[in-house]
Amino acid sequence: MRRVIRPALRRLLLLSTIAILCSSLPLSAQSITAARINEVMIDNVDNYIDSYGKRSPWIEVYNSSAGTIDLAGCFLTDDPQDLKKYMIPKGDVLTVVKPRQSVVFFADEMPLRGTFHLNFTLTPEAPHYLALVSSDGSSIIDEVEVPAAIPADHSYARIDDGVRTAGAAAEAWHITQHTTPGSNNVVKDKNEKINRLQAADPNGFVMTVTAMLVVFSGLLILFLAYKLVGIVAMRIEGRQETLRSRLNSRLHREPTEVVSTTEDPLVAVAISLALTSELEMGGGEAPGRLTIQPRPQLYDPWSDKSQMMRPTVECKRLKA
Incomplete structure (x- = not known):
């Protein structure tokens, strides 16, 4: 089977090469x-x-x-x-x-x-x-x-x-008489658009007005652009100045007295009881001044844990 296919491929390749060569000949002859x-x-x-x-x-x-x-x-x-x-x-x-x-x-x-x-x-x-x-x-x-x-x-x-x-x-x-050796015979030295404009405007009035409009339009656009840039720059500078003034005022503000208050009623009751007990015990060395003195005993008898704890039967036996 391979022996049959190989000669067929060779023939196809040979025919395609001949066809390419033959097709290139008319093209080269046609170009000249x-x-x-x-x-x-x-x-x-x-x-x-x-x-x-x-x-x-x-x-x-x-x-x-x-x-x-x-x-x-x-x-x-x-x-x-x-x-x-x-x-x-x-x-x-x-x-x-x-x-x-x-x-x-x-x-x-x-x-x-x-x-x-x-x-x-x-x-x-x-x-x-x-x-x-x-x-x-x-x-x-x-x-x-x-x-x-x-x-x-x-x-x-x-x-x-x-x-x-x-x-x-x-x-x-x-x-x-206009010879052009090595160059094109037809030299286009005229422009159709310019010729039409020249025929429509022989005095050049339209061209002059058009040129002036173009110049003034460009100047107006430049003016508006610079004006817009200036406004934006001034607004940015104003905002920065306001921020600087606020910061300076905060830094140079005088300190104020801080009054601490509480809204918790339990704290207020505890403070009142402490003041009442202190006044009843004669605390305070001077009128209008509160002093806190240490108590001589660490524990009250009624709050001593040793009095509150009763020995058990086993403890009594061990002591005996």
Whole structure:
């Protein structure tokens, strides 16, 4: 049974690996198709310079996808009959283009200067065909017809970065003096909200009143907050002062005579009897003063225990 199960598991594992590899191939091919020729300058007189300090025609390639693409192995050409005219070298990390970013290739016929220097050039007198070709050398990723007689230091650029239209090239491309090599073609220098406010309030009266209200509201809030804090602090200080005064008055109060009284009637009767007996026996050395003198005998005859106890018959016999 185990011998039958193991080959089945191996086949399932092999099929799943093949399926994963096959599914990853279309994804990588689809990501490279997001590359676009985004901007081209033919007559570079006083514009973008390369790392060697030279000015030459340049081509901007833009990544219009949300994922990173690698241009290594792809081709750039200006000849529809030779799609493999310049192969972008492999192994250069700078050919990896991040989402919504771009790289610039210089058409200076000097490929020995580096990865981004092409083996062909562009002249302003004639129109030019440019194409970005996939690594298979036959699949065209993007292409464009650059018109002739473009003014110096002007570029032929897409109106919207990386957007390909189904109609004529005039609907997606235009000639502009505002060149943006290595950056986005569309630079948003306006704010729609500010424009609407400017149209609704051309004199700035509403903006001024709003700013003043904001400032005065902030000041009022600060005043109320400080006022509340001050009231609370004063109340706490008053309570502490009252407690201090009460404590001082208790500490400096004069001592008063303490009169001890009792409400128990038995205690009062006992005290009265003691005073009466003392007066009858002539106690007191001076009028109005009570003195207690010790008695000569410890026990009264009537209260002596020896008189109260009678000897028993056995005790009498022992005595006899």
